Amino acid sequence: QVQLLESGGGLVQTGGSLRLSCAASGRTFGTLALAWFRQASGKDREYVAGIKKSGGVTNAADSVKGRFTVSKDRGKNMGYLQMNSLKPEDTAVYYCAATAGNPITSSLSNRATYEYWGQGTQVTVSS
Numbered sequence: 001q002v003q004l005l006e007s008g009g010g011l012v013q014t015g016g017s018l019r020l021s022c023a024a025s026g027r028t029f030g031t032l033a034l035a036w037f038r039q040a041s042g043k044d045r046e047y048v049a050g051i052k053k054s055g056g057v058t059n060a061a062d063s064v065k066g067r068f069t070v071s072k073d074r075g076k077n078m079g080y081l082q083m084n085s086l087k088p089e090d091t092a093v094y095y096c097a098a099t100a101g102n103p104i105t106s107s108l109s110n111r112a113t114y115e116y117w118g119q120g121t122q123v124t125v126s127s
């Protein structure tokens with residue numbers, strides 16, 4: 001049993017930065033692969049970025065590459081999404097997701113990969 005809790009969302013201006021955190025209870029992120037997804041109003045939930053169970057290897061959606069960075073503390077209960085150069089189109093509810101499995105890199109973007117999900121945190125970027 002793993003529970004995830006996102007924090008760090010809020011209202012920021014275009015070009016600003018924000019760091020989202022995902023706290024895991026029950027396991028450390030050293031035993032979990034982590035991903036972030038987001039869902040804008042009226043849109044499908046989409047992949048943002050992910051990191052493998054072993055750490056090191058990450059990937060990100062084309063829309064956020066070069067701006068967002070996913071990371072985790074393997075021996076601790078915290079995962080992160082650092083968001084820089086924020087744009088209004090980044091406005092969405094952001095969800096962290098985790099799995100105790102060991103997905104290959106290409107599977108990080110698949111919602112079905114993850115058995116644990118947080119409740120989401122709202123990020124709003126004003127113009």
